[in-house]
Amino acid sequence: MRYFYLTIAVFFLCLSISYAQGTLRGTVIDGSNPIAFATVSVTELKIQKLSGLDGTFSISLPEGFHKISITMVGYRKVDTLIHMINGKTTNLGNINLSPNGDLQQVEIQGMYSSGERKAIAMRRNSSAIMDVASADAVGKLPDINAAEAVQRIPGVSIDRDQGEGRYVTVRGTPSQWSSTTINGDRMPAAKTSGDLLGNRTVPMDLLPSEFIQYIQVIKAITPEYEGDAIGGTINFIPRTSPEKRTFRIMGALPYAERPNDKLGYNGSLLYGDRLLNDKFGFLVLGTVNQRTYGTDDYEVGYGNQLHNVNSLDVRNYQGTRTNKGLNAAVDYRLAPGTKVYARGYYTELLDNERNRKTMHYFDRATNNAVLRWNVVDYYFKNYGGEAGIESTLSAKLSMNARAAWYKSWAGYKGPSSATKDLRGYYYGNWVQTVKYDNMVNVDGKDYKFLKGDGPAGYEGDDPNNVQTHFSATTPYSADNYYLDRFVTSIRNVSDNDKVAAVDFKYQLLNNLLLKFGGKFRHKTSTYDYRYATWVYKTTAPKAYLGLWEKEAFPAKNWFPELNNTYDNLKFDYPTAASFINPYSIPKVGANLTYTLNDATNSSYATGNYDATEKVSAGYAMGEWGLNAAWKIVGGMRFEHTSAISNSYVYNDITKKVSPVSGSKSVPAVLPMLHFIYKPNDKTDLRAAVTRTFARPSFNEISPTTRVNPNTLTVALGNPDLRPTFSWNYDLIGSYYLSNTSYLTGGLFYKKIKDAVYTQSFNQSQTVDGTTASYKVSQPLNSDNAKLYGIELGYNQKLTFLPGILSGLGINLNYTYTKSETTINDRPDEKIGLLNQSPNIINAALFYEKDRFSFRIAANYRQAFLVEVRDNSGADRYQDKDFHLDLNTSYNFPKNITLFLDANNLTNAALRYYHGVKSRPEQVEYYSARGRVGVNWSF
Numbered sequence: 001m002r003y004f005y006l007t008i009a010v011f012f013l014c015l016s017i018s019y020a021q022g023t024l025r026g027t028v029i030d031g032s033n034p035i036a037f038a039t040v041s042v043t044e045l046k047i048q049k050l051s052g053l054d055g056t057f058s059i060s061l062p063e064g065f066h067k068i069s070i071t072m073v074g075y076r077k078v079d080t081l082i083h084m085i086n087g088k089t090t091n092l093g094n095i096n097l098s099p100n101g102d103l104q105q106v107e108i109q110g111m112y113s114s115g116e117r118k119a120i121a122m123r124r125n126s127s128a129i130m131d132v133a134s135a136d137a138v139g140k141l142p143d144i145n146a147a148e149a150v151q152r153i154p155g156v157s158i159d160r161d162q163g164e165g166r167y168v169t170v171r172g173t174p175s176q177w178s179s180t181t182i183n184g185d186r187m188p189a190a191k192t193s194g195d196l197l198g199n200r201t202v203p204m205d206l207l208p209s210e211f212i213q214y215i216q217v218i219k220a221i222t223p224e225y226e227g228d229a230i231g232g233t234i235n236f237i238p239r240t241s242p243e244k245r246t247f248r249i250m251g252a253l254p255y256a257e258r259p260n261d262k263l264g265y266n267g268s269l270l271y272g273d274r275l276l277n278d279k280f281g282f283l284v285l286g287t288v289n290q291r292t293y294g295t296d297d298y299e300v301g302y303g304n305q306l307h308n309v310n311s312l313d314v315r316n317y318q319g320t321r322t323n324k325g326l327n328a329a330v331d332y333r334l335a336p337g338t339k340v341y342a343r344g345y346y347t348e349l350l351d352n353e354r355n356r357k358t359m360h361y362f363d364r365a366t367n368n369a370v371l372r373w374n375v376v377d378y379y380f381k382n383y384g385g386e387a388g389i390e391s392t393l394s395a396k397l398s399m400n401a402r403a404a405w406y407k408s409w410a411g412y413k414g415p416s417s418a419t420k421d422l423r424g425y426y427y428g429n430w431v432q433t434v435k436y437d438n439m440v441n442v443d444g445k446d447y448k449f450l451k452g453d454g455p456a457g458y459e460g461d462d463p464n465n466v467q468t469h470f471s472a473t474t475p476y477s478a479d480n481y482y483l484d485r486f487v488t489s490i491r492n493v494s495d496n497d498k499v500a501a502v503d504f505k506y507q508l509l510n511n512l513l514l515k516f517g518g519k520f521r522h523k524t525s526t527y528d529y530r531y532a533t534w535v536y537k538t539t540a541p542k543a544y545l546g547l548w549e550k551e552a553f554p555a556k557n558w559f560p561e562l563n564n565t566y567d568n569l570k571f572d573y574p575t576a577a578s579f580i581n582p583y584s585i586p587k588v589g590a591n592l593t594y595t596l597n598d599a600t601n602s603s604y605a606t607g608n609y610d611a612t613e614k615v616s617a618g619y620a621m622g623e624w625g626l627n628a629a630w631k632i633v634g635g636m637r638f639e640h641t642s643a644i645s646n647s648y649v650y651n652d653i654t655k656k657v658s659p660v661s662g663s664k665s666v667p668a669v670l671p672m673l674h675f676i677y678k679p680n681d682k683t684d685l686r687a688a689v690t691r692t693f694a695r696p697s698f699n700e701i702s703p704t705t706r707v708n709p710n711t712l713t714v715a716l717g718n719p720d721l722r723p724t725f726s727w728n729y730d731l732i733g734s735y736y737l738s739n740t741s742y743l744t745g746g747l748f749y750k751k752i753k754d755a756v757y758t759q760s761f762n763q764s765q766t767v768d769g770t771t772a773s774y775k776v777s778q779p780l781n782s783d784n785a786k787l788y789g790i791e792l793g794y795n796q797k798l799t800f801l802p803g804i805l806s807g808l809g810i811n812l813n814y815t816y817t818k819s820e821t822t823i824n825d826r827p828d829e830k831i832g833l834l835n836q837s838p839n840i841i842n843a844a845l846f847y848e849k850d851r852f853s854f855r856i857a858a859n860y861r862q863a864f865l866v867e868v869r870d871n872s873g874a875d876r877y878q879d880k881d882f883h884l885d886l887n888t889s890y891n892f893p894k895n896i897t898l899f900l901d902a903n904n905l906t907n908a909a910l911r912y913y914h915g916v917k918s919r920p921e922q923v924e925y926y927s928a929r930g931r932v933g934v935n936w937s938f
Helices: 002-019 103-125 135-139 146-150 603-607 803-807
Strands: 022-030 039-042 047-050 056-061 064-071 078-084 089-096 129-134 156-161 164-170 178-182 212-220 232-238 246-256 265-275 280-302 309-335 338-361 369-392 397-412 425-432 440-442 445-447 482-509 512-536 592-597 609-625 630-651 656-677 683-694 705-708 713-716 724-738 741-753 756-767 770-781 785-797 808-823 826-831 839-849 852-861 864-867 876-878 881-892 896-903 910-914 920-925 929-937
Touching: 022 078, 039 056, 047 056, 078 089, 103 129, 103 212, 103 724, 146 156, 146 164, 146 212, 164 178, 164 232, 212 724, 246 280, 280 929, 369 482, 512 603, 603 630, 603 705, 724 785, 756 808, 803 808, 803 839
Parallel strands: 022 089, 178 232, 713 770
Antiparallel strands: 022 056, 039 047, 039 064, 064 078, 129 212, 156 164, 212 232, 246 265, 246 929, 265 280, 280 309, 280 920, 309 338, 338 369, 369 397, 369 425, 397 482, 425 482, 440 445, 482 512, 512 592, 512 609, 609 630, 630 656, 656 683, 683 724, 705 713, 724 741, 741 785, 756 770, 785 808, 808 826, 808 839, 839 852, 852 881, 864 876, 876 910, 881 896, 896 929, 910 920
């Protein structure tokens, strides 16, 4: 106990000493915007302090006269002489830094150079290993959402949906191994579509790029950051109150080549100011972005052993996506060094997707040709905010205390015929029976193969021209399709986070800064899954497709990349209005049997869960400047996670539903140590050893089984899953050529324990009396794994070139990663981590001169593993891709900018394959898209 009292006494002694000094405060700005990470130094006392994200700084100084220097990469140095008085506060107010060079040169450098200066300064001055993009630089790229903006950062790649970025991967690790945070708090992650249902991966297409002030990708964290960050932390810092009145309006017309409806609309409005003698600041930003899309897609299903073709699914998507968002922030400066603040955001995405497809099953004898018409209105919401107080409690001690609440919800906004509670993924199924040629008999059964597979002498289809080969004995015709059923798959998913946190900074010595604090998060996650069917009676007269009103097939030029090879499957479909209500045709409705399968009466109960997770965290760390060149940053973070998950078990024999629960508590001790060496102003060498972890997803630890007869899949939960832990070793060096130019190279190694793999196999299942072959998957902990790689980067403004060429610049970065582990079902094989691409390259050439700017950016990602199956020949891979985007703009007088963006100029396809590249599983074509618009600010 005496050590406790001694610690308290030392603390108050230091506190009393701090009151025997004066306090210097100020705010570093660039016009109307705060400058983060500017260096404020007192040379004779060997004191250095960095400005915060809001540009403010506070330094404790002894009485007397002192020369203060304020520096920032790319800006002129400001020196001032101040007189400090013990116990008094000296406030320098706003210190406006001017960029290097004359004012005319500043004007023509453009937003990209300004943004690059800020991003580089934050990168150089951070204690963690991070890369940064600023709002100015993001605004000069053709990126409409946060995911597409992040992909420009070294070591980052993205997954796309309908051609747009959605999920982010850092350094080749699974996307759920990285934290996506907003102002340092994890964002909730509800979603209803895609392969990542129920996990912690945030769909970043929800967040408009206009919201963002800074994007930090922290690759080696310090203890103040949340510890579930094996890949890293992607932290979004939204815009906050400006230092002077700011007004900005943008309007644009998006264009897409492939869909029938090619034009959309895009706009944003920003207004911010400071009032009441600059004490009260506010910002309001609203955005809307509606764009259309079209996708041609064919998908092939295989047997995992013979690799025979079981099915061919040919689709056309026509859709409209509408994002709406609001970002608001207010703050009030109660006194010098103390302010209260509140900031929040709301964003929603409505995806009106219309998907027409025919599915052909070569392993079935009857009802083996299916016409499916999907009318789906995906609806996502993500919103929340925080309120708190930042205060300088003394000349050496500061505090930030806050409370936050965030929620995400994912569900559906249609079909229009359904009540709100029964909205979901709606489709109609029509079937017919045909025979297929180009089959070969193997062991008494007929199979279909692609070229290169199958027995000797058999000639299969080319992978780029997989055909049905309808037999002449059973002519294929749209008129032969008859109704099977209507279906609504209902999912309502929500994540709700409540957070309380407090952080302290204490300047114990001029060269030793202590940081400590704690956080508590209460999280709830719910998954409501139901399945409504209207099955047409088999005893009734067949309801042929001709009963429904028709419309022309929407794609006039279907699969142009494949020479329109599937035009034989193109025909008039029913209008959406004619079947959106199952009972729209009375004589059809009279023969429908309606069933609602939910958590009370069917196997669909197993797809429901509700979970509660409580996380208590604390940290302590120090930043110790040994001398002008060396700095050590070290400390510890502790996180305790307790989770309870509730679901159901369904007995297919007794038809009874029973509740089931599971719980688990896990401590995480996370030591971290960083070494920073800066022998001069140009050289920055860093080394770090950190321990981080990744929590299992809620759907993975749910103690039940989830059955989806729509896709013939079964997902088993595993409440005994252990978190994945990793020891991370980083070494990185950077050499800064100028204010906006640098070379960088780094090595990283991760020693991973208990990685989670989803393993799958085929198994016969009986669901609601119908037996079929289901793909069963279950998450399991693998053996230990390792991941290592290198990162290289080169940013250069070529200002040394003569005349007009001096506006040129280049950005290059390259990441190589390699990983391996073993799993239980395949112990003799070394398998790479999921979603880990060996080679990622980003390259950009830009030009900024006078009022004109141009930038063309390329992104390449090598093929990588996405799903582990029975054997290596059946594993699912995503193929390599190469994307080319451009942006150009011209700045007119009076702050009016005309811009043009274009994406996917190479018409890069999304392609998955089955074991080897000659077996395509899914191929999607999107074509180019872009927008033209005008931006006005004052």
